[in-house]
Amino acid sequence: MEEPAGNESDGEDVQEPPEPTSQYMQLPTPEQQQHCIAAFIDATNNEALESAVCVICMRELLRKEGDLHVIKDILHVRRHLSPAEVHAAHQLWDGLLIASTCIDEGGQGWVCQECHRALRANRMPKYAMNNNLWIGDILLALQKLQFVESLLVAQHYPRCYVFKLYPRDASRAQNPHHLQRAMAGNVTLYEINVPAVVDMLEGRLLLQSVETLSSVLAIMLVGTKQLPKSWLSRTFRVHCDVVLEALKWLQANNENYNDVTISEEHINMLPVDGIPAEIEATI
Numbered sequence: 001m002e003e004p005a006g007n008e009s010d011g012e013d014v015q016e017p018p019e020p021t022s023q024y025m026q027l028p029t030p031e032q033q034q035h036c037i038a039a040f041i042d043a044t045n046n047e048a049l050e051s052a053v054c055v056i057c058m059r060e061l062l063r064k065e066g067d068l069h070v071i072k073d074i075l076h077v078r079r080h081l082s083p084a085e086v087h088a089a090h091q092l093w094d095g096l097l098i099a100s101t102c103i104d105e106g107g108q109g110w111v112c113q114e115c116h117r118a119l120r121a122n123r124m125p126k127y128a129m130n131n132n133l134w135i136g137d138i139l140l141a142l143q144k145l146q147f148v149e150s151l152l153v154a155q156h157y158p159r160c161y162v163f164k165l166y167p168r169d170a171s172r173a174q175n176p177h178h179l180q181r182a183m184a185g186n187v188t189l190y191e192i193n194v195p196a197v198v199d200m201l202e203g204r205l206l207l208q209s210v211e212t213l214s215s216v217l218a219i220m221l222v223g224t225k226q227l228p229k230s231w232l233s234r235t236f237r238v239h240c241d242v243v244l245e246a247l248k249w250l251q252a253n254n255e256n257y258n259d260v261t262i263s264e265e266h267i268n269m270l271p272v273d274g275i276p277a278e279i280e281a282t283i
């Protein structure tokens with residue numbers, strides 16, 4: 001190989017490298033590297049990322065975003081966190097609607113800065129359970145409902161949903177079977193024509209027929225013509241038994257569902273475990 005031009009190899013005339021100044025890119029020194037590694041560890045260790053649940057708003061936040069407080073000593077706490085109406089399922093702590101199970105024996109609980117600031121300023125914390133956000137425990141029968149299943153037992157549709165999904169790496173030509181099962185996407189909500197949907201529904205007959213889904217739900221796939229069905233099953237799967245169980249529970253326990261009639265015909269149209277053909281047709 002030829003010597004690069006201008007490289008003197010005669011020993012005595014070897015040029016010193018230029019003094020480093022700010023205009024040259026420099027490699028970090030070992031000390032700087034150590035400093036960066038230490039800073040990274042400090043910012044990402046278990047202690048830095050530890051989370052806590054605020055006893056007032058029940059949000060899970062980073063522990064550094066709040067503090068332990070003696071609840072009784074927080075200013076205006078009684079004024080804003082005593083429920084105006086007591087519900088049978090409330091678990092009050094000393095008359096306050098807060099997460100009673102998270103208060104220790106000394107009456108201390110972790111409170112986020114936002115809730116604490118609001119109370120100190122004599123304001124209702126925006127996300128406090130006592131700000132009409134308490135919903136109690138969610139029954140298992142309802143917890144199990146996936147998105148499409150919740151549409152099937154709903155009585156009203158204030159929005160319709162447009163799912164736009166695309167493979168994470170849509171820029172390359174690809175065979176969907178060679179991709180990981182990762183989909184990215186977004187959901188757009190539109191105001192719906194409520195009277196038209198009301199006309200379409202059959203009075204107090206539930207669950208909704210699967211055809212209803214195509215009126216409130218649309219799915220767009222971007223960047224791929226065909227997609228293995230298994231990719232969609234996580235989000236859009238329907239279990240017939242889960243829907244029926246939820247509906248029966250609502251019928252027995254929710255006054256808005258007391259007078260509904262469960263439609264055997266509609267239930268029989270649901271898949272035992274799969275994506276309804278009506279949803280596939282909207283893709």
Ligand SMILES: [Zn+2]
Pocket residue numbers: 054055056057058059111112113114115116125127
């Ligand atoms: Zn809070």
